[in-house]
Amino acid sequence: MRTGSGDDAEDWAAAGRGDGEAYGRVFDRHRGRVRRHAMRLVPPEVDVEDVVAVVFLEAWRRRRTARLVDGDLLPWLLVTATNVARNATRATxxxxxxxxxxxxxxxxxxxxxxxxxxxxxxAFRRLSVADQQVLALCVVAGHREAEAAAVLGVPIGTVKSRLSRARKRLGAQFAEHPAVSTTSGGHR
Structure with a gap:
């Protein structure tokens, strides 16, 4: 698919003078073709986007010397893509x-x-979800009971009673599973 040789010739001449927008138009015009070409050349473990990036980096570096064929830069880009793909494949x-x-x-x-x-x-994991929530908020995270009540959407009295019961249940977990408490190397 030819895009018209005048487009590349004008944009490439402007890019040669340092016009980044003109270079961007060339990039947008040919990126897809260069990518498809590179995909056919490199093994799957080579990132095709890296190959495309190197091709257009080379185009920018050589913007004053890259040759247009009948006013079209695509042939030069495809030859460069072939060389970059070969180098990437050899490196792989x-x-x-x-x-x-x-x-x-x-x-x-x-x-x-x-x-x-x-x-x-x-022991904490063996508790109910409600007990875990209130302990996590008040004991682990250090929130006040009023803050925990707001987060849980319950009255502060409910948080106080849940917290008291959760602490007792946690203590009971240690009593029920003495091998898990301090003899297994855990910290109190």
Missing amino acids: MRHRRLLATLPPAEHAPDPADRHDDGAAVA
Whole structure:
């Protein structure tokens, strides 16, 4: 699809004088064709958008010397895209060969797998959602009871009673599961 040689010739001449808007029109006019061309040339692990960006960077760098063919810059862009795609493909192949020479990495266990969340978190998770909410707001986050009541949409008296019962239930969780409390390495 030719866009008219006059468009490229005029815009490219203006771009050569440093007109960024004219360069932008050339970019908008040819970006799709350059991208489709690059997609046919590079392996899937090469980012096509990177190839397109390098092509247009080269076009900007060489805006005074890039050759138009019958007033059209697209042929020059496609040749440049071919060269950039070849370079990107060669770099990818070199990277693959390098990775193939490296010994396989030893599996390092995740340190989080060796530790549980602690006795308090385990006990907290066994509480009801209502108990968790009031404890999270008042104890963990440090909000006043009035603020917790506003967040939960309940009267302040309800928050006070829920908080009192939730603390008792949390204490009971430690009593019911003594192996989880302080003997498993958790902190009080």
